[in-house]
Amino acid sequence: MMAKNQTLGEFIIDNQADFPYSSGELSRLINSIRLAAKVVNHEVNKAGLVDITGEYGDTNIQGEEQQKLDVYANNKFIQTLTNREIVCGIASEENEDFLTIKGCNGDHQNKYVVLMDPLDGSSNIDVNVSVGTIFSVYRRLSPVGTPVTAEDFLQPGNMQVAAGYIIYGTSTMLVYTTGNGVNGFTLNPALGSWYLSHPNMKFPENGKIYSTNEGNYIHFPQGVKDFIKYCQEEKEDRPYTSRYIGSMVSDIHRNMIKGGIFMYPESSRARNGKLRLLYECNPMAFITEQAGGKASDGFKRILDIQPEKLHQRTPFFCGSKKMVEKAEEFMQR
Numbered sequence: 001m002m003a004k005n006q007t008l009g010e011f012i013i014d015n016q017a018d019f020p021y022s023s024g025e026l027s028r029l030i031n032s033i034r035l036a037a038k039v040v041n042h043e044v045n046k047a048g049l050v051d052i053t054g055e056y057g058d059t060n061i062q063g064e065e066q067q068k069l070d071v072y073a074n075n076k077f078i079q080t081l082t083n084r085e086i087v088c089g090i091a092s093e094e095n096e097d098f099l100t101i102k103g104c105n106g107d108h109q110n111k112y113v114v115l116m117d118p119l120d121g122s123s124n125i126d127v128n129v130s131v132g133t134i135f136s137v138y139r140r141l142s143p144v145g146t147p148v149t150a151e152d153f154l155q156p157g158n159m160q161v162a163a164g165y166i167i168y169g170t171s172t173m174l175v176y177t178t179g180n181g182v183n184g185f186t187l188n189p190a191l192g193s194w195y196l197s198h199p200n201m202k203f204p205e206n207g208k209i210y211s212t213n214e215g216n217y218i219h220f221p222q223g224v225k226d227f228i229k230y231c232q233e234e235k236e237d238r239p240y241t242s243r244y245i246g247s248m249v250s251d252i253h254r255n256m257i258k259g260g261i262f263m264y265p266e267s268s269r270a271r272n273g274k275l276r277l278l279y280e281c282n283p284m285a286f287i288t289e290q291a292g293g294k295a296s297d298g299f300k301r302i303l304d305i306q307p308e309k310l311h312q313r314t315p316f317f318c319g320s321k322k323m324v325e326k327a328e329e330f331m332q333r
Ligand code: AHM
Pocket: 064, 117, 119, 120, 121, 122, 123, 213, 246, 247, 248, 249, 264, 274
């Protein structure tokens, strides 16, 4: 049931029975994410006021320089998730290895692992452009009562029980799925409440926006070059519009509402592209499929890839079904 002006809290209670394992734990997990998101949102909004932005000095596992807000968001989400008796392990784009979380009795009774990119697109912070948080949730495979293992995190995306993102944009939204469609909630910052603003979100089957970093054109595989030329051709409903924020959450969020395709392909400089399968592509692919769209590496379904490493990268094509199919057609020629 979807009441008007429904808050996220009410929505979670109303829809608890739809969760794959309706023990209430997953609800509590989503609850802790919405809490951390509010705190991070508050900090992101202040970024222009206080001297919190800028390089932190540290380099993360990807060899990129971390900015202060990445670190802040990472710590905040870890802290909030750890304080609840739900999560037995967390893997983050900002940490080299996964973290093992013990319950308050020092045991390992908790059932879920969370993988996240605490602040994606953080190079956009300094210029006041939207950033996002991405999260992905799995049931552990290892026996309850034992410490988590790498296998708990290296599950294919089709095993996700929940995934979502927070977009810190002109308004702040939390969009998530538990495998039963996609719903979007907008934060009222004055009250600190999330309201159901985008029930049952769906990618239009086809679209007119393509989003990719065309500066890399020369390094793209021929299939991507040909698809881009197709998008630019004056024929039928083309040329399409090009829109690229450089903040994946925002690019995909816009495309989900308006219809479009987002691409971060492999290139002659980066054989597997840039984006991480576990922290970025799998959760966005789960949401995309739940919203009727499609997500692929150009050849096969993202959610069926068996991960081998935590920080594995993959080419990524994601968006309106027909557009992704068209891109695949060019890739596979
Ligand atoms: P990040 O995790 O270091 O922030 O990088 C991921 C971001 C995505 O949000 C975005 O789509 C992409 O990097 C942009 O990369 P590029 O500048 O190469 O186009």
